[in-house]
Ligand code: FES
């Protein structure tokens with residue numbers, strides 16, 4: 274984590290203009306949010322050092338000793354399962370002289386063995402013992418003092434595991450707030466209720482730009498008909514997709530509160546999803562399995578929502594659920610970001626019928642994912658090109674502000690506190706930056 | 716299994732394919748594929764099954780055709796300006812004798828260089844490329860049709876920037 278001295282050097286109040294703070298200002302964000310290394314350092318502390326950050330899915334660690342390695346901000350961590358079967362998140366830093374104890378992305382082992390001087394740690398982080406132990410005959414030094422560190426808080430929601438580097442703060446349920454119901458929808462789509470994330474691998478890409486550009490873009494309904502025009506024209510001869518992102522679209526953007534946001538494509542996509550599920554034996558088997566598990570009404574809602582691109586969900590600050598994948602935005606430097614997309618596949622319940630259904634649906638989901646997402650997909654490269662150009666344009670110091678005002682006066686407030694706007698409006702980004710400002714201002 | 720002397724028509728096919736890609740003659744390139752043809756770029760090294768592992772590209776001919784249409788539409792933002800590429804092909808060898816239908820598998824090491832003249836510096840992508848070829852009666856290259864082209868990128872686990880061009 275970065276020192277609070279660096280954070281103090283950034284006067285964030287002057288970098289985000291927000292009419293709710295000062296009614297005289299429009300919604301603007303200063304270019305320094307994307308270019309200033311001091312802002313980046315402060316974010317690693319005030320955001321990634323405090324809030325709930327996604328670290329992996331429970332299906333990635335089915336057995337004791339199974340592990341995946343990831344990052345919370347710039348802090349390397351390991352998600353693993355202890356010999357007692359509990360989920361553990363460990364700081365990936367040897368308690369001797371700091372080497373990382375795990376460098377593989379995922380695997381299975383009995384111990385994390387530090388390669389430097391051979392210290393071995395159990396999956397719960399405890400040190401097995403010193404190598405050449407006679408050198409540690411000082412009675413004040415004990416192996417028990419060298420347990421691997423842990424983030425103070427770990428919690429999971431429907432199999433998705435989050436950790437927080439801060440001891441206190443809102444619970445994960447409080448943090449997820451209105452976003453949780455959408456995670457429910459995508460989990461419930463599994464015929465057996467079980468998901469597989471991680472084992473199918475991941476799509477990875479990178480761009481020379483700030484991490485927030487990707488968080489903004491994942492719930493940006495405004496760009497699709499421009500950046501992805503060639504793909505959308507080719508993909509939908511009936512112009513369904515183009516209609517979804519048009520200025521006249523019936524679809525909505527939703528500021529869910531807490532910085533989370535949604536693009537709700539259901540007004541265009543729900544009927545086609547339901548028709549598709551009725552059109553093939555596989556689709557009908559899927560619906561039947563859901564009806565049996567969830568009842569007819571919920572099964573219908575799930576099919577109509579999550580049959581494909583029913584919604585894009587941003588979970589603040591760096592997690593997105595889009596189409597069939599969960600996407601993690603990984604800040605590397607103020608002007609470099611890496612992104613990992615994990616396809617979310619289904620697991621059968623062990624019966625032949627259920628396993629075959631999962632296999633068939635999974636193949637469809639993989640092909641659907643690859644067609645648009647990933648560095649050679651039909652859509653993502655266009656976004657990457659825009660991210661690169663945004664960062665290039667940010668070099669212009671003379672023009673200081675980025676505008677997020679679209680649709681501000683036409684958004685409506687819902688009873689649950691969310692704000693609803695048009696598909697192409699910038700309510701999701703306003704939501705993100707309101708939360709950003711609150712966290713950065715401490 | 717490998718032969719030191721490859722059928723020159725096989726060598727010619729692999730080199731001709733690379734030249735069409737480098738010259739961005741994508742319609743002609745598409746015509747090299749059999750009707751059941753596949754372009755596959757696995758997303759991981761080692762054991763891999765496209766049925767349960769995500770790929771970077773897994774395109775049968777219809778998806779490949781859509782890809783080419785999109786790339787040539789002039790509207791693909793990721794290709795404005797378009798990529799310029801050069802492919803160096805080496806270590807070409809036959810890895811399976813002709814099967815009863817005459818199909819052969821040939822492997823090469825290819826180094827792909829790519830630039831768009833903007834943004835990132837030269838991209839260098841070494842790969843092992845495996846062609847499955849079927850004797851073809853007609854087409855622009857009468858000798859062989861591509862049944863599958865598999866590209867195993869050496870740096871498959873890298874976080875790639877924009878890979879919109881045809882690998
Ligand atoms: S640094 Fe890990 S054993 Fe020495």
Ligand SMILES: [Fe+2]
Nearest residue numbers: 497500652656
């Ligand atoms: Fe996009």
